[in-house]
Amino acid sequence: MAKMWAGRNAGETDRLADDFNSSIRFDHRFYRHDILGSMAHATMLAAKNIISQPEADTLIDGLQEILEELDSGKLVFNPASEDIHMFVEEELTARLGEVGKKLHTARSRNDQVALDMRLYLRDEIDEILGLVRDLVAAVLSQAKKEKTTILPGYTHLQRAQPITFAHHLLAYAFMFLRDLDRLQDTKNRMNFSPIGSCALAGTTFDTDRNLEAELLHFDGICENSIDGVSDRDFCVELLSALSILMMHLSRFSEEVILWSSWEFQFVELSDAYTTGSSIMPQKKNPDMAELCRGKTGRVYGDLMALLTTLKGLPLAYNKDMQEDKESVFDAVDTVKMCLGVFAPMIGGMKVCRENMKKAAQKGFINATDLADYLTKKGLPFRSAYKISGSLVAKCIAEGKVLEELSLSELKAFSELFEEDIYREIDLNTCVEKRISEGGTSLLSVEKQIKIVEEKLK
Ligand code: ARG
Numbered sequence: 001m002a003k004m005w006a007g008r009n010a011g012e013t014d015r016l017a018d019d020f021n022s023s024i025r026f027d028h029r030f031y032r033h034d035i036l037g038s039m040a041h042a043t044m045l046a047a048k049n050i051i052s053q054p055e056a057d058t059l060i061d062g063l064q065e066i067l068e069e070l071d072s073g074k075l076v077f078n079p080a081s082e083d084i085h086m087f088v089e090e091e092l093t094a095r096l097g098e099v100g101k102k103l104h105t106a107r108s109r110n111d112q113v114a115l116d117m118r119l120y121l122r123d124e125i126d127e128i129l130g131l132v133r134d135l136v137a138a139v140l141s142q143a144k145k146e147k148t149t150i151l152p153g154y155t156h157l158q159r160a161q162p163i164t165f166a167h168h169l170l171a172y173a174f175m176f177l178r179d180l181d182r183l184q185d186t187k188n189r190m191n192f193s194p195i196g197s198c199a200l201a202g203t204t205f206d207t208d209r210n211l212e213a214e215l216l217h218f219d220g221i222c223e224n225s226i227d228g229v230s231d232r233d234f235c236v237e238l239l240s241a242l243s244i245l246m247m248h249l250s251r252f253s254e255e256v257i258l259w260s261s262w263e264f265q266f267v268e269l270s271d272a273y274t275t276g277s278s279i280m281p282q283k284k285n286p287d288m289a290e291l292c293r294g295k296t297g298r299v300y301g302d303l304m305a306l307l308t309t310l311k312g313l314p315l316a317y318n319k320d321m322q323e324d325k326e327s328v329f330d331a332v333d334t335v336k337m338c339l340g341v342f343a344p345m346i347g348g349m350k351v352c353r354e355n356m357k358k359a360a361q362k363g364f365i366n367a368t369d370l371a372d373y374l375t376k377k378g379l380p381f382r383s384a385y386k387i388s389g390s391l392v393a394k395c396i397a398e399g400k401v402l403e404e405l406s407l408s409e410l411k412a413f414s415e416l417f418e419e420d421i422y423r424e425i426d427l428n429t430c431v432e433k434r435i436s437e438g439g440t441s442l443l444s445v446e447k448q449i450k451i452v453e454e455k456l457k
Pocket of ligand 1 (some may be wrong): 023082319321322
């Protein structure tokens with residue numbers, strides 16, 4: 001196929017080299033953004049009398065027609081085109097003749113591809129923001145039902161202190177709210193138009209970059225044309241934000257996997273989000289959570305690939321930068337898929353309150369409260385801690401829990417123990433008394449629920 005850029009290079013490119021060079025098999029996904037960008041470009045060219053208004057109208061009608069035919073499937077991408085930008089221009093010129101050749105005035109594929117990527121990612125970020133909001137809503141709906149469900153809180157995966165399940169779930173809600181902020185920040189910083197930077201140095205035509213930026217709903221323009229075509233920091237930022245989001249999703253997945261195991265039995269996932277085994281009839285596998293955990297590695301990989309691609313590049317455009325697309329597309333697709341299954345999986349998860357409670361009753365998770373009791377009666381905390389530890393050791397030796405020790409047994413360790421110790425180390429009291437801000441008491445948790453609800457609005 002004759003190249004649009006044939007001129008300096010008269011000879012044919014090798015077929016394998018052509019395939020190697022081509023990006024249409026993946027960049028065709030932003031045909032819509034490419035065409036909308038071209039429409040704005042034609043409008044600007046006419047506004048600045050660089051082409052005539054009738055010429056711009058012809059170009060825009062032609063572009064509209066191509067857009068509709070691509071949408072409907074009537075027109076298919078030509079795999080022999082070098083990329084989506086060339087494909088659209090070739091198609092337009094084939095339809096319009098000489099006028100079609102005017103579209104690329106005062107523009108380069110270097111600023112065009114930077115523009116397309118920003119337009120495309122703006123839309124994708126909006127979609128991801130919606131999916132993360134759905135996830136926070138699912139977490140919140142579960143939290144609201146589990147405000148008094150007590151389970152052991154863990155550190156080192158060892159039973160630590162009693163908490164409520166709502167409190168635990170809300171921890172994730174706050175993480176995902178920060179992910180929303182990060183994505184929104186990324187979008188805000190990305191929302192500046194590179195078009196008009198041209199190849200790198202700007203153009204001799206009297207263009208209006210701000211008009212073009214306005215038409216495409218940007219907040220402004222990239223003020224330096226070399227920066228406009230050279231940097232992909234907005235892609236790196238997005239991949240970082242997505243990696244952090246996936247890290248949160250992966251930790252949550254890990255817990256869902258543990259909780260739904262026979263050993264924990266804290267939750268039961270709905271059949272819609274589990275699978276069976278081909279050999280073991282008893283199995284109900286948390287595949288969705290495992291895949292979210294597994295796919296986190298892919299998204300980290302996408303981030304690393306892009307950072308590594310960019311690190312040694314001299315300014316301005318280099319073909320290496322074509323490699324940004326597959327990493328970014330893969331991360332975007334992966335994150336959307338994960339969020340799409342994770343939110344309803346959490347929303348429909350059955351909570352086994354009794355099992356959580358049973359787990360909370362063993363493991364001495366009220367040992368801190370026992371130490372706090374003595375401390376409030378005047379003993380220095382470190383001494384109280386020692387007594388509590390010795391009592392735990394005694395209990396382990398005798399196969400008991402703290403609540404089962406008699407007052408005289410307790411008094412043998414400290415005269416400060418009175419009858420009220422039993423209420424103090426009751427798990428409900430342990431939870432209810434943790435009234436510090438952000439803590440696990442009903443009051444604190446209800447406050448947190450309000451904050452999340454407010455942020456979701
Ligand atoms: N397909 C190219 C990319 O994705 C478009 C820009 C090509 N520019 C060039 N000077 N060859 O980066």
